[in-house]
Amino acid sequence: MGFSGDFVLARSERPLMELPQFGAGASCGTCEGGCFRPCAELTDGWQTVRSRHGSPIDGIRDWLRRLVAETGAPALLARVMDSDICQVWGLAPSGAAWTAFLDPVMAADYDIPVPGPEEVRATAGRVAGWAAEAGFRAERAALLSVLTKRADPFVEDLFFELIEACGLPPVDPAAAGDEPDPPAHPGHRPDANCPSGAELEAAVLDLARDRHLVLECAGDDQCYAQVWLRPDGTYQLEYRDRGPAEHYWTRTASVAQVITALTGWVAGEVAWRESFDWTSLASWFTEPTA
Incomplete structure (x- = not known):
């Protein structure tokens, strides 16, 4: 089970979540506070958001027209189905x-026509024109590569490669601020046996199905993070922050997201938590009060 939903790239002087296209008014009716959440902030007002599940957007072209009229800037929308x-x-x-389908080989497996070389080059030209109107200079070779390559393994990753090929710059360190992310809590320190860096990445990639990887805090058994590679091939990610009342879980099909999250946990950061929708497990571990 992969990710299904939308990613949107747009430019705005205000946070995208303050625009009517993304706020509570865009809710499908089941998501408290709306169906979108911030995904990444780039430079000069460029931002990305993603839907929490499925997609609340109907009439994509009309929706994009309203967004472009609202922001006065180019915009992209990517609709993903099951990470395929x-x-x-x-x-x-x-x-x-x-418009374009990423990973055209997989698209063909779903009976979506695969564009020929001339059509791909024409699409790359249109994407380059879009980037120029956004104020960026696209790399034609990079665009052609993204428009023809296979996903490895999740197709949504190609959307962010497409943004990069369009020439959007990386996050501006000055705009992000000089202060590091705050620690998860005072005294957070991974156990000496916790893997990190390439060792942590390998530990996640080498997980067999129905096996766990647990990262523990030094001297605090109420502080840990863990991932379970479920029998269905998805990842269940959990963390506990100082006690059972602060125990949360989520699921993802993206091993890259798991590695990023656990790397952030080892570093004592909290920003990685914003990439997921968490469910509390506190009731599993705490007794109800009388």
Whole structure:
């Protein structure tokens, strides 16, 4: 079971979550506070958000037109199905528009026609034009590579490769601030036996199905993070922060997200938590009060 939902890239002087397209008004009715959440902030007001589940957006082209009119800047929307299929729509204020399927080989498995070389080059040209209107210079070779390559393994990762190929710059350290992320809690210190870096990445990648990897705090048995590779091939990620009342879990099909999360945990950071929708497990470990 992979990710299904939308990713949106847009530019705004305000946080995207304050725009009517993403706030509580965009809720499907089951997501408290709306169906979107911030995903990543780039430079000069460029931001990405993702839907929490499925997609609350109907009428993609009309929705994009309203977003572009609201922001006065080009925008992208990527719709992902089960981490296999990803269709991307681009629209600029000039009205220039394009669409493409990422990982065309997988798309063909779903009976979606695979574009020929000339069509791919034409699409790359339209994407480059979109990037130019956004104020960036796209690398044509990089665009062609992204538009034709296979996902490895999750197609949503290709959306972010496409953004990079469009020439959007990385996060500006000055805009992000000089202060590091705050620690998970005072005294957070991974146990000396916790893997880190390449060793941690290998430990996650080498997990067999129905096996766990547990990372513990030094001297605090109420502080740990763990991942379970479930029998269905998805990952169940959990963390406990100083006590059973602060025990949370989530699921993901992305091994890259798991590695990033556990790397952040080892570093004592908390920003990695924002990439997931967490469910509390406190009731499993605490007795109800009379």
